[in-house]
Amino acid sequence: MRKIITLVGFLTAPVVCHAQPQVDLLRPTELFFQCGAAFAIAGQAYSDAGNAADAAYFRAKFHRLASLAEVEFAQLGRAKQDAQRYMQKHVDTVVALQSKEPRLVADKVRTCEARFPK
Numbered sequence: 403m404r405k406i407i408t409l410v411g412f413l414t415a416p417v418v419c420h421a422q423p424q425v426d427l428l429r430p431t432e433l434f435f436q437c438g439a440a441f442a443i444a445g446q447a448y449s450d451a452g453n454a455a456d457a458a459y460f461r462a463k464f465h466r467l468a469s470l471a472e473v474e475f476a477q478l479g480r481a482k483q484d485a486q487r488y489m490q491k492h493v494d495t496v497v498a499l500q501s502k503e504p505r506l507v508a509d510k511v512r513t514c515e516a517r518f519p520k
Contacts, residue, residue, distance in 0.1 A: 431474040437514035438467035439492035443500055444511045460511075463518065 445460035468489055475485040500507045 431471060433514075433517060434467045434471035434474065435489055435492045436510070437518055438464050438471060438489055439496045440507065440510045440514050441467065442493050443496045443507060466520075467518065 441460045441464040445457050445464055448454075448460060449457035468485075471489060472482050472485040475488075476482065496507060496510070
């Protein structure tokens, strides 16, 4: 039994290690879009509530991540407009989610705050 577990661990370890760099290369860009969209929605929510300071804070975070996403897209040979359209798709998705599951969006904002604290 111990040999089987060792063999399974040995055979799967190279696959996991090999796949990890590919995930790391894609993930930051996607996080820029996901968290940027969450920050945009948070900024709008604070604006609607009349909290100008927090609205400005989240809008600034949105603009920072949107800029980072545009740079990442440019490095991949894609246009700035492609990044803007892709960000808008994320924002639209978060808006739809906000109307159905506002708690999930609040959780996403908290997660993104931890990931992008500045």
